[in-house]
Amino acid sequence: MTDRIATLIARAEQEGLLDVAYATVDSPVGMLTLAATPKGLVRVSYSDTDRVLEELAGEISPRVLAAPARLDGVRRELDEYFSGRRRDFDVAIDWSLVHTPFRRAVLERTARIPYGQTATYRDMAEAAGNRAAVRAAGTALGANPIPVVVPCHRVLRSGGDMGQYAGGVERKRYLLELEQARPWTRVSDTRVHPPLRG
Amino acid sequence: MSGRRSSGVTLPPFQTLLDEHADTVLRYLRAAVGTNEAEDCFQETFLSALRAYPKLRDASNLRGWLLTIAHRKALDAHRARGRRPVPVEQVAEVAVTDDRRAEPALWRAVRRLPAKQRSAVFLRFAADLDYVQIGQAIGCSDAAARQNVRAGLAQIRKGWAR
Numbered sequence: 001m002t003d004r005i006a007t008l009i010a011r012a013e014q015e016g017l018l019d020v021a022y023a024t025v026d027s028p029v030g031m032l033t034l035a036a037t038p039k040g041l042v043r044v045s046y047s048d049t050d051r052v053l054e055e056l057a058g059e060i061s062p063r064v065l066a067a068p069a070r071l072d073g074v075r076r077e078l079d080e081y082f083s084g085r086r087r088d089f090d091v092a093i094d095w096s097l098v099h100t101p102f103r104r105a106v107l108e109r110t111a112r113i114p115y116g117q118t119a120t121y122r123d124m125a126e127a128a129g130n131r132a133a134v135r136a137a138g139t140a141l142g143a144n145p146i147p148v149v150v151p152c153h154r155v156l157r158s159g160g161d162m163g164q165y166a167g168g169v170e171r172k173r174y175l176l177e178l179e180q181a182r183p184w185t186r187v188s189d190t191r192v193h194p195p196l197r198g
Numbered sequence: 199m200s201g202r203r204s205s206g207v208t209l210p211p212f213q214t215l216l217d218e219h220a221d222t223v224l225r226y227l228r229a230a231v232g233t234n235e236a237e238d239c240f241q242e243t244f245l246s247a248l249r250a251y252p253k254l255r256d257a258s259n260l261r262g263w264l265l266t267i268a269h270r271k272a273l274d275a276h277r278a279r280g281r282r283p284v285p286v287e288q289v290a291e292v293a294v295t296d297d298r299r300a301e302p303a304l305w306r307a308v309r310r311l312p313a314k315q316r317s318a319v320f321l322r323f324a325a326d327l328d329y330v331q332i333g334q335a336i337g338c339s340d341a342a343a344r345q346n347v348r349a350g351l352a353q354i355r356k357g358w359a360r
Binding site for chain 1 (some may be wrong): 209210211213216220224231237240241244245248249252338357360
């Protein structure tokens with residue numbers, strides 16, 4: 001980035017004109033596009049960067065600029081996570097891309113599944129207040145705008161089947177293996193899940 | 199999902215405008231106000247553009263839109279220079295920097311033209327706008343824009359032949 005552009009980005013930030021800052025980062029699961037608003041991390045995506053930026057321009061604001069500084073914190077935490085040195089993310093989240101209260105509830109619950117443990121779609125539906133809405137919980141997780149940081153990869157089908165993943169099942173498997181995940185057992189829940197199956 | 203907004207206009211991410219048009223805007227400004235002042239004008243142009251961008255109604259000619267803003271910033275710079283007690287042109291001639299010296303003498307000649315001709319010539323040759331776009335930028339018909347370019351060029355040729 002030239003000084004000229006760096007100056008522009010800094011002034012845009014100062015004047016409150018940098019609605020969406022983005023950066024790309026290499027990871028063991030491929031290149032990730034990260035985006036943050038002044039409120040917090042709003043998007044983590046495995047998709048093609050241009051497509052992600054168009055989506056952000058349409059859904060949040062067209063003032064989308066490559067401004068990696070705003071993403072420094074989350075980039076560092078992702079680095080630590082992928083190298084096994086971090087179990088929890090400590091970054092502010094902007095839920096703007098989550099459009100219904102039910103989806104928001106599912107994802108907020110998902111964000112609290114501990115590192116290295118797994119839950120089921122039914123657990124998440126129940127936690128969001130509608131035990132029967134297993135399919136809807138699956139849809140909410142599939143539309144998770146902030147994968148990895150909101151660990152939807154920790155949600156499996158009842159019975160231990162991997163289920164789906166927006167970034168592809170291979171990535172889900174990689175993340176679970178990285179965390180050496182085992183089924184999540186809550187104190188009040190004695191259900192035992194069978195071992196992971198692809 | 200694409201960048202569809204409620205107004206029905208699809209605005210690309212602003213980064214696209216920077217990637218595709220920053221060079222053109224800078225080239226135009228360097229010609230229009232000189233290498234040194236071009237930097238400030240560049241910042242002002244893109245900050246103004248950022249401010250106005252979400253409300254933009256027509257995304258069909260973003261390059262022309264940016265150059266129109268750049269043109270206004272160049273006019274502001276010319277006016278500010280006019281108000282200064284010591285003309286910047288002369289000062290710059292004394293405290294020459296290398297890039298200033300490398301700038302085509304022709305552009306300096308263009309900067310001495312009357313405002314409308316000067317704007318029209320720069321928008322035509324430094325920014326490569328067509329006459330319709332030049333007309334929109336300086337607020338006249340495309341025929342008048344063409345006339346301003348022609349008159350400006352004639353003026354410069356006269357000075358050059360001297």
